[in-house]
Amino acid sequence: MNDSTATTAAAPLLEVRDLVKHFVVKRSFVGRPLTTLRAVDGVSFTVNRGETLGIVGESGCGKTTVGRTVIRLYEPNSGSIVYDGTDLAPLTFEQMRPFRRRLQMIFQDPYASLNPRMTVTDIITEGVRDELRPADRKDLAKRMLETVGLNDDHANRYPHEFSGGQRQRIGIARALAMEPDMIICDEPISALDVSIQAQVVNMLEELQQKLGLTLVFIAHDLSMVKHISSRIAVMYLGRIVETGSSYELFARPYHPYTKALLSAMPIPDPDVARANRRIILKGDVPSPTRVPSGCRFRTRCPYAMKVCSEQEPEFREVAPGRFSACHLEDGAPV
Amino acid sequence: MYEPDSPTIDPAAQTDDWPLPGDPTILFLPMGTDVAMLERIDRESMSFWQDSWRRLRKNKLALTGGVFVILFTLIAIFGPMLTRYNPNSQQLRLTNQGPSATHWFGTDQFGRDLFTRVVYGIRISLIVAYVSTVFSVAIGVTYGTVSAVLGGQVDNVMMRIVDIMMGIPSLLYLILLIVVLGPGLWSIIAAFALTGWLGMARMVRAEVLSLKNREFVLASRALGTRMRTIAARHLVPNALGTIIVLATLSIPGAIFAEAFLSYIGLGITAPQASLGVLASDASDTFMTFPHQLLFPALAISLIILFFNFLGDGLRDALDPKMKK
Numbered sequence: 001m002n003d004s005t006a007t008t009a010a011a012p013l014l015e016v017r018d019l020v021k022h023f024v025v026k027r028s029f030v031g032r033p034l035t036t037l038r039a040v041d042g043v044s045f046t047v048n049r050g051e052t053l054g055i056v057g058e059s060g061c062g063k064t065t066v067g068r069t070v071i072r073l074y075e076p077n078s079g080s081i082v083y084d085g086t087d088l089a090p091l092t093f094e095q096m097r098p099f100r101r102r103l104q105m106i107f108q109d110p111y112a113s114l115n116p117r118m119t120v121t122d123i124i125t126e127g128v129r130d131e132l133r134p135a136d137r138k139d140l141a142k143r144m145l146e147t148v149g150l151n152d153d154h155a156n157r158y159p160h161e162f163s164g165g166q167r168q169r170i171g172i173a174r175a176l177a178m179e180p181d182m183i184i185c186d187e188p189i190s191a192l193d194v195s196i197q198a199q200v201v202n203m204l205e206e207l208q209q210k211l212g213l214t215l216v217f218i219a220h221d222l223s224m225v226k227h228i229s230s231r232i233a234v235m236y237l238g239r240i241v242e243t244g245s246s247y248e249l250f251a252r253p254y255h256p257y258t259k260a261l262l263s264a265m266p267i268p269d270p271d272v273a274r275a276n277r278r279i280i281l282k283g284d285v286p287s288p289t290r291v292p293s294g295c296r297f298r299t300r301c302p303y304a305m306k307v308c309s310e311q312e313p314e315f316r317e318v319a320p321g322r323f324s325a326c327h328l329e330d331g332a333p334v
Numbered sequence: 335m336y337e338p339d340s341p342t343i344d345p346a347a348q349t350d351d352w353p354l355p356g357d358p359t360i361l362f363l364p365m366g367t368d369v370a371m372l373e374r375i376d377r378e379s380m381s382f383w384q385d386s387w388r389r390l391r392k393n394k395l396a397l398t399g400g401v402f403v404i405l406f407t408l409i410a411i412f413g414p415m416l417t418r419y420n421p422n423s424q425q426l427r428l429t430n431q432g433p434s435a436t437h438w439f440g441t442d443q444f445g446r447d448l449f450t451r452v453v454y455g456i457r458i459s460l461i462v463a464y465v466s467t468v469f470s471v472a473i474g475v476t477y478g479t480v481s482a483v484l485g486g487q488v489d490n491v492m493m494r495i496v497d498i499m500m501g502i503p504s505l506l507y508l509i510l511l512i513v514v515l516g517p518g519l520w521s522i523i524a525a526f527a528l529t530g531w532l533g534m535a536r537m538v539r540a541e542v543l544s545l546k547n548r549e550f551v552l553a554s555r556a557l558g559t560r561m562r563t564i565a566a567r568h569l570v571p572n573a574l575g576t577i578i579v580l581a582t583l584s585i586p587g588a589i590f591a592e593a594f595l596s597y598i599g600l601g602i603t604a605p606q607a608s609l610g611v612l613a614s615d616a617s618d619t620f621m622t623f624p625h626q627l628l629f630p631a632l633a634i635s636l637i638i639l640f641f642n643f644l645g646d647g648l649r650d651a652l653d654p655k656m657k658k
Binding site: 031068071073093096097100101104105107108109112113114115116117118126127149150151153154156157158161162166171174178 | 373374375377379380381382487548549550552553554555556557558559560567568571572
């Protein structure tokens with residue numbers, strides 16, 4: 001906290017540096033780790049106040065683990081998570097509690113993220129239960145329900161009585177009740193119908209503007225991420241391979257993986273779609289328990305060279321505001 | 335307030351062509367674009383317990399079981415009011431009588447009224463079953479939850495202890511405990527409580543382990559809730575269905591085990607008598623006086639049967655996924 005670079009107006013709200021989270025999936029009889037799953041393997045990114053950072057990548061690339069480690073649901077193996085001048089990584093659960101009010105999360109599965117035995121009021125106000133009297137809690141729940149477009153008739157109901165979109169809004173209300181500065185949205189729409197997805201995303205945007213929230217939006221749906229994010233980070237196998245502003249990243253991707261990912265995006269206009277060349281990647285994503293040497297993407301990269309298997313590419317600024325980790329270019333896109 | 339996009343219905347088209355609400359021939363009307371209407375839920379709010387009760391009520395067999403379980407429990411509590419006899423007072427001139435208007439179930443070899451003895455026997459048997467189940471649930475739920483929540487090596491050690499205790503045949507264990515504690519009501523209860531929690535602990539641990547990784551637990555964790563509170567607020571309440579079913583189904587076992595122990599002479603001490611003791615006493619002379627064995631044996635069978643009906647019904651009602 002007494003760091004010389006303490007909170008200034010320009011300082012990012014969240015700065016994650018070299019975050020590593022490995023899971024031991026198999027132990028020997030004496031408890032020595034045999035197989036380690038490198039879910040997050042050295043991830044760095046920053047989130048500025050009021051902006052939305054989108055994190056995209058295939059299933060299993062570690063997006064969700066990044067989100068959960070940042071909010072300290074998982075214990076990071078190493079790295080720092082500097083939130084508003086304080087490193088959260090070494091904090092104990094008790095020390096972390098005051099920060100939970102400022103850093104909240106919306107979960108992926110609206111059917112699993114609400115306790116089926118609790119009423120909506122109890123769910124929404126769980127985080128402030130010890131601080132408020134029952135009447136105030138009812139009040140708060142009512143206000144929060146209204147904020148997310150539900151009404152007080154819903155306050156005493158149970159989660160199973162709601163649709164997926166309504167449940168997800170209850171989850172959002174639960175996060176908002178803590179009055180956070182930042183919300184990590186962990187694929188908040190992937191379990192919802194397309195029509196409801198737009199509804200929830202629009203609501204998140206509106207709430208962001210109204211309440212001045214900072215969002216981290218984790219998703220695999222590129223068009224949705226493009227729509228909501230100001231900056232985007234692309235993840236592959238536990239690493240961030242490219243970052244950039246939403247517009248620039250889509251207009252001019254540097255990393256071959258980003259290119260392949262963008263080319264797979266459905267295009268509504270069939271004429272444009274026909275003209276677009278789809279990059280088809282060979283093979284599957286390697287298992288995060290056996291990460292390839294050098295560049296992780298080399299096993300599927302159409303441009304793989306000899307150096308790629310020997311040396312890990314550095315994540316560096318290839319153009320102003322644009323970072324990428326690839327041996328191919330020294331600043332020049334392929 | 336947030337308003338979702340939805341197609342607008344031309345009001346002109348509505349006025350002429352659509353009948354007025356309330357017309358009994360019309361089943362469906364356009365919903366319109368009122369946002370509050372879109373979010374409305376018409377179904378009556380129902381908690382998990384109300385829903386389970388609704389399912390249980392439909393199951394006739396379980397309901398019958400439940401009614402008789404309550405009836406037997408009432409007999410155990412108020413039974414002594416139904417009879418003018420003392421269960422232990424002997425009438426040596428009236429031994430081994432058959433059923434009659436004065437002695438409904440007849441009398442035993444000491445001329446004690448058998449109906450009164452059976453009523454008191456039900457009382458003792460149910461006390462043993464209920465009290466030992468309450469204790470084994472308390473121990474088992476605590477142990478299983480702690481083991482699952484702490485996880486890792488602690489869980490490993492705690493569960494190996496359960497495995498070892500389960501490896502000893504429970505009858506051997508019971509007999510040993512009763513020999514140490516001395517026979518009697520309370521040592522039987524203690525012995526049952528100390529053996530009965532093992533299965534409960536295992537089931538609760540398994541249930542809590544699966545609940546522990548559900549997203550609502552993570553969400554609660556993200557709100558800063560301590561693990562102890564999470565266990566009390568999220569884990570145990572969600573495992574309660576399983577716990578209730580298991581407890582109900584363990585009661586017949588306790589009654590049967592008590593009857594068996596009494597039968598081999600390790601149970602309740604005279605003059606107190608459980609159903610097992612009554613059956614045991616009657617078995618020596620059952621060729622000549624079969625009614626002395628019939629009534630206590632019938633009571634044991636019926637109690638066990640009805641508890642099983644109720645337990646199975648509760649399982650179907652509380653955990654519809656488990657339904658066969």
